[in-house]
Amino acid sequence: MTAVITTTSEGGPTYKPAAEPVAGAKRRWWVPYLQLFPGGLWLVIFFAIPIAMLAQSTLWDPAGSLENGYELTWRWQNFTDGISTYSDQFVRSLAYSLIATVACLVIGYPLAYAIALKAGRWRNLMLIAVIAPFFTSFLVRTLAWKTILSDQGWVMDALRLTPFFGPDDRLLATPFAVIAGLTYNFLPFMVLPLYASLGKLDPRLLEAAGDLYAHPIKSFFRVTLPLSMPGVVAGTLMTFIPAAGDYINAELLGSPSTTMIGNVIQSQYLRVGDIPVAAALSFTLMAGILVLVGLYVAISGTDEVV
Amino acid sequence: MRRFRRWVADRWVMGVGLVVLAYLALPIAVIALLSFNQPSSNKTTYLLDDSGVHWTLNNWANICSGADDMCGSLGVSLRIGAIATVIATILGTLIAFALVRHRFLGRSAVNVLIFLPMATPEIVMGSSLLTLFLGTGVDPGLPTIVIAHVMFCVSFVVVTVKARLAGLDPRLQEAAMDLYAGPWATFRRVTLPLVMPGIVSAALLSFSLSFDDYIITTFNSGPVRTFPLFVWGANQRGIPPQVNAIATAMFAVAFVIVAVGQLRNARRSRRAATS
Numbered sequence: 075m076t077a078v079i080t081t082t083s084e085g086g087p088t089y090k091p092a093a094e095p096v097a098g099a100k101r102r103w104w105v106p107y108l109q110l111f112p113g114g115l116w117l118v119i120f121f122a123i124p125i126a127m128l129a130q131s132t133l134w135d136p137a138g139s140l141e142n143g144y145e146l147t148w149r150w151q152n153f154t155d156g157i158s159t160y161s162d163q164f165v166r167s168l169a170y171s172l173i174a175t176v177a178c179l180v181i182g183y184p185l186a187y188a189i190a191l192k193a194g195r196w197r198n199l200m201l202i203a204v205i206a207p208f209f210t211s212f213l214v215r216t217l218a219w220k221t222i223l224s225d226q227g228w229v230m231d232a233l234r235l236t237p238f239f240g241p242d243d244r245l246l247a248t249p250f251a252v253i254a255g256l257t258y259n260f261l262p263f264m265v266l267p268l269y270a271s272l273g274k275l276d277p278r279l280l281e282a283a284g285d286l287y288a289h290p291i292k293s294f295f296r297v298t299l300p301l302s303m304p305g306v307v308a309g310t311l312m313t314f315i316p317a318a319g320d321y322i323n324a325e326l327l328g329s330p331s332t333t334m335i336g337n338v339i340q341s342q343y344l345r346v347g348d349i350p351v352a353a354a355l356s357f358t359l360m361a362g363i364l365v366l367v368g369l370y371v372a373i374s375g376t377d378e379v380v
Numbered sequence: 381m382r383r384f385r386r387w388v389a390d391r392w393v394m395g396v397g398l399v400v401l402a403y404l405a406l407p408i409a410v411i412a413l414l415s416f417n418q419p420s421s422n423k424t425t426y427l428l429d430d431s432g433v434h435w436t437l438n439n440w441a442n443i444c445s446g447a448d449d450m451c452g453s454l455g456v457s458l459r460i461g462a463i464a465t466v467i468a469t470i471l472g473t474l475i476a477f478a479l480v481r482h483r484f485l486g487r488s489a490v491n492v493l494i495f496l497p498m499a500t501p502e503i504v505m506g507s508s509l510l511t512l513f514l515g516t517g518v519d520p521g522l523p524t525i526v527i528a529h530v531m532f533c534v535s536f537v538v539v540t541v542k543a544r545l546a547g548l549d550p551r552l553q554e555a556a557m558d559l560y561a562g563p564w565a566t567f568r569r570v571t572l573p574l575v576m577p578g579i580v581s582a583a584l585l586s587f588s589l590s591f592d593d594y595i596i597t598t599f600n601s602g603p604v605r606t607f608p609l610f611v612w613g614a615n616q617r618g619i620p621p622q623v624n625a626i627a628t629a630m631f632a633v634a635f636v637i638v639a640v641g642q643l644r645n646a647r648r649s650r651r652a653a654t655s
Binding site for chain 2: 109114118121184203204205206212214218221222326336352353
């Protein structure tokens with residue numbers, strides 16, 4: 075294209091060589107750094123440095139206090155103390171968020187598939203309906219779930235009519251309620267990346283599979299699913315990461331026997347005030363998630379995440 | 381029978397999808413229902429018992445009279461959301477331009493710096509910011525909340541604007557340059573209008589993330605109470621029923637904004653396709 079323009083405009087008195095705005099060859103080298111500077115600085119000061127300070131505060135001596143300050147004594151025991159005391163909560167967070175993530179994948183995939191490949195003119199409306207929950211307060215929505223699952227609610231009334239639920243059985247304050255809340259709250263984070271990935275799928279590939287006498291189930295597992303893997307990976311991460319650190323669902327829908335590690339960290343920081351152990355827990359959560367994410371990405375083998 | 385099986389095979393995915401959508405919409409329906417409910421005391425018990433809904437418009441008519449600081453906290457959240465959105469949108473858009481338009485040294489390091497806040501649980505970001513503010517002796521308050529909100533919104537702005545920018549046809553800008561538009565005129569008359577939908581959705585996303593954030597805010601709020609902090613605190617004592625009216629109104633306003641935007645986009649692309 076550039077060549078065409080240069081040949082046709084050659085000889086003109088005001089000719090200047092065709093610019094290459096996109097490649098940026100004519101731009102000064104410092105332009106991108108100038109563009110990055112304010113936002114990058116913000117992220118370094120208010121994200122990277124705080125994380126480094128958090129890492130350092132995990133080794134403080136817990137004998138200190140907010141008023142008198144803490145001493146850096148390289149006390150690695152904060153980690154072993156925290157992890158051994160709260161291993162139940164760690165395991166529970168992992169289990170609940172894994173189950174919720176799988177549940178999101180199982181119910182989110184058909185929805186994303188329907189929007190991307192079956193919705194036609196209803197696509198925008200269905201997409202809005204997926205994003206719609208974000209428009210209302212997270213907390214108020216979770217409280218509404220509490221209403222739905224409550225002992226006197228319609229759901230329980232209906233379940234008590236079945237032989238599986240006695241008059242004393244309940245949904246609220248059980249692991250089921252917490253996992254259902256996590257699934258509900260993070261489902262859009264699963265559906266949107268899946269939709270983005272399925273939307274790029276060329277429908278002709280499925281037609282081709284059909285023409286070659288592949289059964290729909292076979293063409294799903296051999297064509298659709300592999301091609302949507304970037305969406306599956308991104309959606310899994312977007313669901314699992316916030317779910318593992320969440321404490322709102324466990325607090326509002328659960329009971330003391332369903333507390334997750336987020337509840338512990340929050341109350342250690344803001345109520346108990348044992349900062350070094352709280353920092354060790356917070357840091358362990360982050361490190362654990364990073365390791366799991368790294369493993370998952372390595373196994374599923376997609377480099378589109380970063 | 382065979383035709384019936386065909387019919388089911390064609391439609392079951394859509395059916396499952398609609399059921400999942402209903403699952404997503406259910407709590408919102410409950411909130412809307414409760415916004416018209418007159419609870420027996422002046423707190424929502426979040427119970428719909430056998431007596432059902434006692435219809436009233438009272439919660440809507442006296443939307444601010446539920447608790448003293450409810451509408452105050454709403455105002456605080458709107459203000460924080462507006463400031464944080466403007467700052468995060470500008471910073472994030474600049475970064476997105478740098479990442480899409482340039483190849484430079486340290487590009488992958490920047491990509492990692494953008495990705496990490498999204499891969500870090502909110503509670504870790506909240507507690508680490510608290511460590512920073514404690515360590516530097518900064519008193520938590522409105523500015524620290526804004527700082528925190530900008531921090532976690534920037535990455536989402538970058539991702540959203542980047543997606544839009546990367547999808548632009550570079551030939552449009554080449555054409556403008558070929559028609560002797562200078563770099564600035566090309567940016568203002570061609571690039572910016574084309575990227576605008578991405579910037580607008582990034583701003584909307586930032587605002588809703590900021591407005592709704594509880595976890596990070598609770599670590600850095602000091603004495604300031606945002607709307608989510610108000611709801612959390614009120615939950616211990618009993619939520620004023622007006623909270624449901626506010627949540628329903630928020631939903632309605634945002635839904636209209638997004639729906640209008642989508643309709644305009646759809647009409648524009650249809651016009652572009654026919655002309």
